[in-house]
Every structure is written in C-alpha cells, then in structure tokens.
Amino acid sequence: MKDRDQFMAIFESIDFDKIIDHPNILIAANFWDRDRYCAARTCYRFMRSLDDLIDDHKAANKGIAESDRARFTGNVEEWMGMIRSGLDGSPFCSDLMDTVERFRIPYWALEAFAESMLFDVTHDGFATLDEFIEYSGGASVSPAAIFVHLAGLQEQDGKYVDPPFDVRSVAEPCAMFSYFVHIIRDFRKDQLNNLSYFADDMMSRHGLTRKNMLEMAQGAPLTEGFRSLMREYYEIADGYRLSTLRVMEDICPKMEPRYRLSLEIIFDLYMMVFERINPEQGTFSTAELNPAPAETRERVRKVIARQ
DSSP: OHHHHHHHHHHHHOOGGGOOSSHHHHHHHTTSOHHHHHHHHHHHHHHHHHHHHHHHHHHHHTSOOHHHHHHHHHHHHHHHHHHHHOOOOSHHHHHHHHHHHHTTOOHHHHHHHHHHHHHHHHOSSOSSHHHHHHHHHHHTHHHHHHHHHHHHOEEETTEEEOOSSOHHHHHHHHHHHHHHHHHHHTHHHHHHTTOOOSOHHHHHHTTOOHHHHHHHHTTOOOOHHHHHHHHHHHHHHHHHHHHHHHHHHHHGGGSOHHHHHHHHHHHHHHHHHHTTOOTTTOOOOHHHHSOOHHHHHHHHHHHHHTO
C-alpha cells in the first residue's frame, strides 16, 4: 500500500496534457528516481538528434539524394566517434560519457542504433520484412534496451551493477510489439512525411505499391488489400505482445516496484493503441488511433491501482 500511495502522488504530479513527444517513455520514467530519469533523458537526447537529423531531411526533401548521403553518413559517424573517443569537449558530450560510464549503458545499443541510422541514409524503405526486422534491432530494440537496462539496474555499495537478466532478449519482444503498433498508428503521418516502414514484399503480397499507400494516406478509399496488409501486421504485433507478457512475467519479480511499474505502464499504453486497431473497419486516422490525454491518464491510474 505504501508503494501505491507514493505512485499515486507521482501520478497526480504529471501533467498529461503537456506530454507530447514520446509520451509513453516520459510518463513511465516519471516513476523512477531522479538520477535514472535524467540518465534516460540524456541517452534519448543523443539518439533523437541522430534520428531527427535524417527524418527531418527526408520529410522536407522526399528522401536523401545520392549526393547528400556521404554528408549524412559523416554526421552519424561523427556522433559515434564522439562516444568512442570522447574528444568532443561539449558539455553534452561530457554528460553523455559520464552517463554511459556511471549507469553502465550497454555500448552495443548505441552502436546498433547508429547502424540503423546509417541504413536510413543509404536505403529508401525496406525491400523485405526480414530487412525491416533486422533494422528494428537498432532503431527500436536499442532504445528499449536502454530503458530496460536502466529499469533493471541493481545498486550495491553505492554503485550500479547490471540487471539480473539479459537486457537484449528482454527488450526485443517489448520493443517489437511497440514498434509494430507505432507503425500502424502512424501510417498516415509517416506516409505524408515521406517515411515508409511497410516492407515492399509485404505490400506486393497484398497487391499494393508505395504509390497506393501514399494515396490512401492522402485520403483515397482504403482497399481490401490495405486492410489485409494491416491485418497481417496486427497479427505480427500480437505475436510480440504474447512474447512480451511471458517476458514480463519472468523479469518483473526481479525488479524493484517502481521500475516494474514503469514497464507495465509502457506496455499498457501501447495496448491502448493496439486495442483501437480495427483492420476490418478502421479508418487508421490519427484521431482514431491516438488516445486523448484524459484516456491515457485514466489508463495509467488503473495500472497503479493494480499494484
């Protein structure tokens, strides 16, 4: 009961109307101690700077021209060099390096994320579902792994030690469930920003092209082929959902209450979107698939009430 009272006090302090960018992570990490929350913010600021650099250019220029690829590749390599060598003397670099060292952030996660950004620079979408899933190991599993790592850290004699479970295997199903849900939810927005996360072979199997997808994002009627594609992606997401439940059942007893709660909150907030997906009759609009702040607030309250 004491933990629940503390969680409710934190819950009441959160302004759900002001959490716009990456709300699930920010909401969940509010229940951590301040040091770990700041560590997450530092790591995600680094990763977001790489992601936005590329996505913003694609949105404005309908992709990355061959002539620009060398420059963007250099930008990504420069960021990674900042971590490897620590030569950048900026306050942000120092803060990032201190965070990585103090909190034992797995370097593979940062490197895999950068590799996925390099893929974004040199590729236009995904030829196959397998290619997309491999890409997701950096683009989605890496950020999730940092969150899971920070949530699972143990404190001994004033220092942090690694979580009592394998972070990568724990993060993978959780990350992939949220990523597939995210892709379905943001179908229209991504298409209008010149971003395509649906694999070409999957679209072709359902009689679709990238041109068809863009037209439907712009308002053309949704075809049966589109609905069957979304149905298949929904089923893939459901498989990862079931795997996530099994993983959480295994690791949650090994975690402190506030960190266990943070994982349950993130999962439940993605479940809110998953439950709204209707391949048969849905419009796949932003309004249909994005819960209002009041709905998100009530869902978090219910997760806390279960503790």
